Amino acid sequence: MNYPSRTAIVNSVKYPALIRDTFLSGGFVTKTSGGKPKFWSGGFSIVFQIDTGGELWAFKVWHTELKDNKFRYTTVSEVLEKCALPYFTEFEYVENGVLVDGVLMDTHRMPWVDGAPLKDYINSNITNPVKLANLASKFQLMVAEFHKHNIAHGDLQHGNIIVQDDGEISVIDYDSFFVEGLQGLPDLIKGQGGYQHPSRYYNLTINEKLDYFSELVIYTSLIVYSEHPELWSYDTDWLLFSKEDLETPELCTLFMSLKKSDNPKIAILMSTMHEFLRCEDITQLLPLEDIINSKINAKFPPLDDITDKF
Ligand SMILES: Nc1ncnc2c1ncn2[C@@H]1O[C@H](COP(=O)(O)OP(=O)(O)O)[C@@H](O)[C@H]1O
Ligand SMILES: [Mg+2]
Structure with missing residues (x-):
């Protein structure tokens, strides 16, 4: 046709x-x-x-x-x-x-979903670190739910994530979804540059791991912007790093300096992103909650967990 x-x-x-x-x-x-x-x-x-x-x-x-x-x-x-x-x-x-x-x-x-696409929401709240950090937590809970149900959106990026005034998240645009029953179908929509692992462009079939890289990019970006509003730029097609930055992170000054951040959470997330970028295939990546549990919460328990021990 x-x-x-x-x-x-x-x-x-x-x-x-x-x-x-x-x-x-x-x-x-x-x-x-x-x-x-x-x-x-x-x-x-x-x-x-x-x-x-x-x-x-x-x-x-x-x-x-x-x-x-x-x-x-x-x-x-x-x-x-x-x-x-x-x-x-x-x-x-x-x-x-x-x-x-x-x-x-x-x-x-x-x-039509009410609310602001992700970059508009960040733009309106760039001087409100609490709102950005809360959004990061809500985003992490959302993708953990996707994983529990073996769902992948396939094109997680600012145009497909709508944030309501109260900070709740909706995702739209289900063209690129993976759910059980769709195994083996070709991976036709590769997602937005700046959110995708370089190997996504060679990935053949859709699977439950399609979002693992973009999840880490979005979560890390929200944490970075909550600490560094001066880095924010609204007029780009990406969130923190361009497609080219992700292809050659060693040549990206911002990538390398955030990897050495004094904020241990940012340093860990950036090192993980660098490790992910060294993988040859998106099937080698891990879901965001695994990274947060094993690399962040295990070393820096949330305040509630510490107080429970006394
Ligand atoms: N249900 C919706 N609610 C709010 N905005 C929407 C909705 N559907 C589409 N849009 C707007 O239209 C844009 C394009 O729609 P989308 O379904 O993402 O198409 P495409 O597959 O071309 O990316 C979205 O980024 C968003 O700005
Ligand atoms: Mg879209």
Whole structure:
């Protein structure tokens, strides 16, 4: 099947009659000040915002084929329903949800999640170390839950992590998910540079370890920014290190200096990231909670554990 261009999709979504997802077809597509449908575009899809009687929805149309898309989404939906974790939002994969250039295309709908994408949240709270450290703890608890359920998001990065005002986390964009039942499917979406292990680009099939590297990057970055707000930069496509920094950490002055940080937690996390970067394959990595338990909590017990002993 030939996939339509982004422009063709945007042109179709302008016309309510071409939206065939019956739930959304009577809604209003959010427009730019120039009157065109507002959209968010990524490597495989375009997302629009549709208002149905005051409720906002994200409406996704793919412009590039993702093989086995319907099977992936159906399997993910079954697993997420069973584990009922608060980080996920219900969604619907809709066959023939939009007509583009005379061809019916499958679409996806999920409620629009309130909150700020991760980098916006950090930007608003960069001078509040407690909020950043709390977010790091919540993030760590979230990924530990993913691991318990053998779930991997596959593309953990700022655009896919939404933080609510109260600090609770939601993840969106389930195109790259791994759940049980999807073993052996090809790893098509490689994730965002600056969040991925260099070997991810050669990884063949999706598995429960897809997030291990990005988890460490996100957790470490939050801890670093809670201590060093002066390092913060909003206008980048990465969080702390670029894709190139991660390919050659020895050439990255910031990487090497944080590795020698006076803050033992930062030094341990950075040494671990360096060890991870020496691995040849993402299957050799470890989950974040293992690192925190064995390398940080074992050496620096949280305050509660110390006071319990007296
Ligand atoms: N349900 C949603 N709630 C809030 N924002 C969303 C939602 N879905 C998509 N977005 C916004 O649109 C962007 C692109 O959507 P996403 O599903 O991540 O597509 P892609 O696969 O192209 O990255 C997101 O980074 C986010 O800013
Ligand atoms: Mg995304």
